[in-house]
Amino acid sequence: MTLEEIWQQYRARLKSFLHSKVSNPADVDDLLQEISIKTFTKLDALDDPTKVQAWLFQIAQHTIVDFYRAKSRSKKVHPDDLWYLEDEKKVLQDFEGCVEPFLSALPLNSVRMLRQIDFEGQSQKDYASKHNISYSTLKSRLKRARSELKAVFENCCHLTLDAQGNISDYRVKSDHCKNC
Known part of the structure; x- marks a missing residue:
């Protein structure tokens, strides 16, 4: 499965998932871009193409957590964001x-x-x-x-x-x- 095929099939679901976890639409777009880069760079590590959805959403979950952790380190985080x-x-x-x-x-x-x-x-x-x-x-x-x-x-x-x-x-x- 190519990156283009994966992105065409899952982009909308990933974006919806991000919106459910991140309130700022600009941050959602940034995170979606970051997920696409991680997907591209790690696609060869995907052993079983039938598990692409779980793999993508795992990348998304880790990206969101990293986003909030980075935000909390900068001390500009609202408690509700954690x-x-x-x-x-x-x-x-x-x-x-x-x-x-x-x-x-x-x-x-x-x-x-x-x-x-x-x-x-x-x-x-x-x-x-x-x-x-x-x-x-x-x-x-x-x-x-x-x-x-x-x-x-x-x-x-x-x-x-x-x-x-x-x-x-x-x-x-x-x-x-x-x-x-």
Whole structure:
């Protein structure tokens, strides 16, 4: 896929996304230009052309965050412009109350493993040794347990993840989700 094809297909959506995050239209145009430059310079790094949309919006999200960070360093930022920091805190706070009920939907062995490794910070090697299982078996079980927990979350909400796999946004699927 060429830059021209990508830009023709996604430019309007990117601009709309930028308008939802940045109030000044001139800044939106500047950010759109910056995103196009990043897209051009990093296009060869895109391994899977079927994931171009996610890749573009990840570039856009990082560009917006960089924009606000740079603005905050210049001390000319209004507190309302730091939306991305508040959004991160709010998303995490919203989900804190869901963790316990969602964990209870998992098998007890998965819950113990997730608690000790992900919540209490025990190393995977120590956990494997303590429970007399091989490290590679533990990694497989941990991956499955994390996937099970993610599935429970996704049964209630559409999740948006950042590049590191952290929840950056969510949308509740229905009012019938009773897990949290």
